[in-house]
Amino acid sequence: MNLRNMKVAGNRKIAADTYELKLYTGPDFKTSPGQFVHVLVDPPHYLRRPLSVASISRDELTLVYKTFGEGTKTLAGKKIGEEINILGPLGNGFTFPEEKRVMLIGGGVGVPPLLELASDLHEMGKSIHAVLGFKSEQDVFYEEELKGFAEVTVVTEDGSYGKKGLVTEWLDDSADIFYACGPNPMLRALLTELEIPGFISMEERMGCAIGACFACTIETTDGGYVNVCKDGPVFPKDKVVLP
Amino acid sequence: MNLRNMKVAGNRKIAADTYELKLYTGPDFKTSPGQFVHVLVDPPHYLRRPLSVASISRDELTLVYKTFGEGTKTLAGKKIGEEINILGPLGNGFTFPEEKRVMLIGGGVGVPPLLELASDLHEMGKSIHAVLGFKSEQDVFYEEELKGFAEVTVVTEDGSYGKKGLVTEWLDDSADIFYACGPNPMLRALLTELEIPGFISMEERMGCAIGACFACTIETTDGGYVNVCKDGPVFPKDKVVLP
Amino acid sequence: MKLSQTLPGLKLKNPVMPASGCFSFGKEYAQFYDLNRLGAIVMKAATKDSRFGNKTPRVAETSSGMLNAIGLQNPGVDNIINEELPFLDTFSTPKIANIAGSTTEEYEEVTEKLSSHVDAVELNISCPNVKEGGIQFGTDPALASEVVRAVKRKSKVPVYVKLSPNVSDIKGMAVACEEAGADGLSMINTLTGMQILKEKRKPLLANNTGGLSGPAIKPIAIRMIYEVYPHVSIPIIGMGGIETAEDVLEFLLAGASATAVGTANFHQPLIMPEIIDALPGILEKYGLSSVHEAIGGAHDENIASSLYSS
Amino acid sequence: MKLSQTLPGLKLKNPVMPASGCFSFGKEYAQFYDLNRLGAIVMKAATKDSRFGNKTPRVAETSSGMLNAIGLQNPGVDNIINEELPFLDTFSTPKIANIAGSTTEEYEEVTEKLSSHVDAVELNISCPNVKEGGIQFGTDPALASEVVRAVKRKSKVPVYVKLSPNVSDIKGMAVACEEAGADGLSMINTLTGMQILKEKRKPLLANNTGGLSGPAIKPIAIRMIYEVYPHVSIPIIGMGGIETAEDVLEFLLAGASATAVGTANFHQPLIMPEIIDALPGILEKYGLSSVHEAIGGAHDENIASSLYSS
């Protein structure tokens, strides 16, 4: 665990309301796909913002965020050379598969964490099919980046780009295992659809992001509970009850 | 009255914890010595900061501020090119004198508004003696600038620069009228000391700075009340009761 | 987009008005924009005689807010009628007089004089009752009832009661005021707070305590309005930290029929016309076709429907 | 600079401890710094049985603060004793157990089990009393007295009562708790607030309302501590929006003998050791030679001197 100021190396728009933020990590910042960082934003916004690690290379950490609310909007104003306080890496990332044929499923800003995962899986020699769902053409990002590691199917709700519909309508039947990251309704639909084993990455509003405040607690299928921040955000598909 | 964003043209330290901020006013910004502006600072600081006009030239407004608290500290971080929201000019400035020999008395950050005043009085051909009081050598500023228009006596409390003591110990007996700006204890001392007519510029914590909230109300010697922001900040010496 | 609405005594062009005490009697902000743009004008508190108020400092800054202890400074009801109202009468915007007092009799007297000159009165019951040893009218439902009843008898126009948030049971206060005859509620006044000057080791404000306002208190205002709304059938004017048209919508959804902007005027003097300009777009963004439709929208369908909120 | 002090049950190295519920049972923050640096450790609320708490979302952000509705989630008193305390016992720092319940009997039972394992207990009386129809123990002085008396009988260690700020008369509550036997007070818990999700036209938190904390509420905390201090002779642990050593000093001057940091831990995980490091310098800056000297320093000299504040 780690708390440090990181200098902005880049912060550019890559799709509608979607930005790619590159940060110099400084030495010894190690993370694995599926982990996230907790990002301090400007006052009067008080809570940090949890954002997934999209990719990491030597001393550069890449985050991709959508400006939903005011806090991420202040992030979009950060210029090269400014510093951002980062807590992380946090949580448990994806467990790598035994299986050969892997399907990655990303919805909207659920796509970024799949990039580093795809890169690692590619190195391990897996066959990867990434199915990415977006609202509309202008929201699409990381298609090209993922193509470096995977076969990519882009799905848009309005059909303005790639296939039309929801990701659940364009799943790959030949996959042995899946990794999914996206909004809860998408995850819920996947769980009823897919019989193969898989991992899902969950989103909950967070306070501490280290397991100390119980803001992000969800029920487990065995009647217990887990904290998404510390025990997740990635869980085996049948471990947790989707809220 | 006026509300506008002004670009920072310069923001440099000129004495201990004291900064000179230059702003591009844009067209048609007119002010007279003794007026002030109400400066928006960054969140979570909510109230604006009243700062006197130190000088004005074509389209450049100069403010001098001391970083007492957190709000002015965020001002000190403003870089060239950034914008600051300015309300003003506000209040009533100094009334120019009939008299010939004018004494200007400034204590600490009470000095800045005397600069523009001295420049105007100089142009009117007055003979000007400025007595400036500071804590210590490192706090002294605007001595040179004022020397362009006036005879200048600098007084420091610890004697580390210029005369030693309080401004009240180094007043000019030959003056016909005085203009004073500084902390209330200094003003109070002056009023008992000086028999000649004079004007004082007052400081009060402000809300609106336009006369709408009664945050800055003080009593007048005739039993009424005035708002420092709208009816002042400059008052004839016997008009108001010093709080 | 329909922003207009009729509340007791008030034909509002839009649901945005200044909060009492943050707008004096209108002249100052009239230099920035046409007061006819506002939904209504709410005046600084009026007392029987001219009051100087508290010593300075009267304001302090807090995180996302401020403290004030002005002390009900005002020129007195007669001067308000003679010196301040003629200016406001040049506008078509409805006028609300905020009325304060330290005894029931003072409230009655001020109401009697002022109410015929305005469209509604707003009773500020956060004042300490000198007769009852200084406890606030606004924290005791029985005292509040008494003053509301008394003022209702004297007032020629509808009476809105401005509730203090410094209470254990805001619903009880609201219901007591409605039963006593209030035509509407204003919620919320400031929360009592303090800041200490470390240099001097004493409270910063000359009055020691002051009222906390600004964005910091918005969640408390929203909660109280949401809590009161299902239990009253009189309209609520909501306030407490409003800065944007989105905030106005949040107050409407909680159950307010109109809103007031206080502290934000000091932050940004043009805030009210800016909010009014932005409001149609914001209502549309969230799928609403009028202010009326938004009122109480965050409540379950099955709550007792009320006169001013369908 | 003397930061240490002895309060009932607690030998504090310094006046800085976590606020209950913001620090779980210590393991997480122990990854950032040595818990022996803290004045004390305050644990998450304990109830009789394991509780899952409310559905998510459980937190929302507000201007300079946050809302939470965790719903007293905790593993239950037995698991706390068996699973959590052994870790905390490896530190020399005093431990305070925060105790919650929905009936007086539950408070008693939890106290009986837990109090022998800790140095003090903190009674969280902001919970709704299910027997009395859900009104909070913390807003009714008679109910509060009753639960304090009951817990005092069972507790083997001093009892601090954590007061709710959602009351008309905080002084009355404080005095009632002292008379019922409280050894100290904790002030303040959160203010009830709400945020509305405009997209869905309903409260954002699954629980509808939540507790407001963070810098936004600091002025209210300071006011309440300042108001209570002259009327009690038991020490006060102050909290509400503390972020800096200067804030700690402000609480001490208002009348707190020690302080707790809650929400700010989420903002800046290293905040408590940072505050502790900065405190000697800040006390010196304001001319103080010990924490003890600062306590109640903002009050006039002539107030009734009390045991924990000279």
Ligand SMILES: Cc1cc2nc3c(=O)[nH]c(=O)nc-3n(C[C@H](O)[C@H](O)[C@H](O)COP(=O)(O)OP(=O)(O)OC[C@H]3O[C@@H](n4cnc5c(N)ncnc54)[C@H](O)[C@@H]3O)c2cc1C
């Ligand atoms: C483990 C994890 C990883 C995430 N990774 C990404 C990512 O890589 N890219 C991305 O764009 N988004 C990601 N999100 C969602 C992201 O955290 C929110 O979109 C963001 O916090 C919203 O902040 P805001 O300032 O835009 O909105 P505001 O509405 O101003 O936020 C207010 C508060 O609500 C919280 N909040 C609002 N929406 C969400 C949400 N969906 N999930 C969690 N907290 C929320 C904020 O953190 C903040 O505390 C992730 C969330 C989690 C839990």
Ligand SMILES: Cc1cc2nc3c(=O)[nH]c(=O)nc-3n(C[C@H](O)[C@H](O)[C@H](O)COP(=O)(O)OP(=O)(O)OC[C@H]3O[C@@H](n4cnc5c(N)ncnc54)[C@H](O)[C@@H]3O)c2cc1C
């Ligand atoms: C008409 C007028 C002109 C002024 N001109 C100057 C100037 O040219 N240069 C300069 O350095 N200072 C000037 N001051 C004082 C200046 O406004 C304060 O020093 C400043 O507001 C403090 O802000 P802060 O963020 O440093 O302190 P904080 O303690 O963070 O301020 C908190 C609040 O208190 C108010 N406040 C604190 N001290 C003062 C004070 N002395 N006067 C008024 N408000 C105060 C702030 O405006 C803010 O609302 C002037 C004050 C007035 C009323």
Ligand SMILES: Cc1cc2nc3c(=O)[nH]c(=O)nc-3n(C[C@H](O)[C@H](O)[C@H](O)COP(=O)(O)O)c2cc1C
């Ligand atoms: C400087 C100031 C003066 C106020 N004076 C009054 C007043 O005279 N009467 C009154 O009922 N409320 C008064 N209030 C309370 C406001 O009308 C309003 O209820 C409160 O500030 C919350 O709204 P806000 O957060 O938008 O400011 C005053 C508030 C401020 C900040």
Ligand SMILES: Cc1cc2nc3c(=O)[nH]c(=O)nc-3n(C[C@H](O)[C@H](O)[C@H](O)COP(=O)(O)O)c2cc1C
């Ligand atoms: C997430 C969260 C959980 C809390 N849980 C508890 C609790 O279990 N028991 C309790 O007495 N107070 C609880 N509180 C209240 C805090 O202990 C503290 O009184 C309050 O948050 C004010 O301090 P702060 O502004 O520093 O956070 C909780 C606060 C937060 C933010």
Ligand code: FES
């Ligand atoms: S965010 Fe605090 S426990 Fe997960």
Ligand code: FES
């Ligand atoms: S600051 Fe509002 S009246 Fe002067």
